[in-house]
Amino acid sequence: MASQVTSPHEIIYTRIWTAIAERKLRPGTQLKEEQLAELFSVSRARVRQALAALERDGLVTIFRNRGAFVSEPSIEEARDVFFARRMIEARLVERLSAAPTRDAIDRLRKHLELEKLAHHAQDRKAIIHLSGEFHLLIAELAGSRYLWQVLRDLISRTSLITAVYQSHDTTSCGPDEHGLIVDAIAKGDAAHANHLMDHHLEHIETALDLREEKTRSTDLRDILT
Structure with missing residues (x-):
């Protein structure tokens, strides 16, 4: 989109x-x-x-x-971002689960395969990129351009929040939980898909240490070239 x-x-x-x-x-x-x-x-x-x-x-x-x-997002902003994501992504999975097409499920499953390959290769850059893209793909397939745009910004803010508050340099957003969400969508089980997405986002949030802020400065030339 x-x-x-x-x-x-x-x-x-x-x-x-x-x-x-x-x-x-x-x-x-x-x-x-x-x-x-x-x-x-x-x-x-x-x-x-x-x-x-x-x-x-x-x-x-x-x-x-x-x-x-x-x-540098505050703890309050971190909690607000996850609250907003829960509300928005619940709506998206419900909409997609109402009438899942074969093409939509095929695209989601192909994306899951890419995530699995990235995890197997321990390609951190690809893992982070694909994890965010999974959520945006759901928004795209649900057919809401507006919510796709809102979610795109929320996912970027989530990356900022994770960079500050995650205790260890790992990602909690991976293909296993994503796979369960896709299975529920494919079955047209909106309630279960909603529950799984909520649990998934809660899992990411609880991996954060919302008591301590950590920052690191990096040279722009190395990052953007």
Whole structure:
């Protein structure tokens, strides 16, 4: 459902968004306009456009006279994000379970195979990317462009939250729980699919240590090139 990226500020936005979603750009990392302009061969005005869009989506915080930084979500925000995801994703799995098509289930199962391969290879970058894509695929197949867009931003914020609050460098979102959700959708069992999705998101949230904040700064040149 994502539209084709063409303009310079959209390219910058997408590259930064992806780096955040894959947990390569850590919360608290400064996004220097001059460095970004050099990396993407654009004017600082284009960079400011992208940073402003990222700020509107809650992924970047811009401080006067200090610059832009990857946002550092609070514990309260972390809980709100998971609450919002539960509400939205319950609606999506219910909608998809109401009339699951063969094509939809085939796409979900093919995606699960990619997740299993990534886990087997211990490819952390692919694991993180595919885990988020699974949830977005459900939104796409459920036919809600609006909820897909909202969920896309929530998943990116989840990556920020995980980067700050997860005790160990592991991911709780994997093909086993995803597989159970797909099985319930394929059977048209909306109530069970809803229950499994809620349990799955609770599992991810409870893996977080919401008592301690951890940040790490990383050089933009290494991340975005």
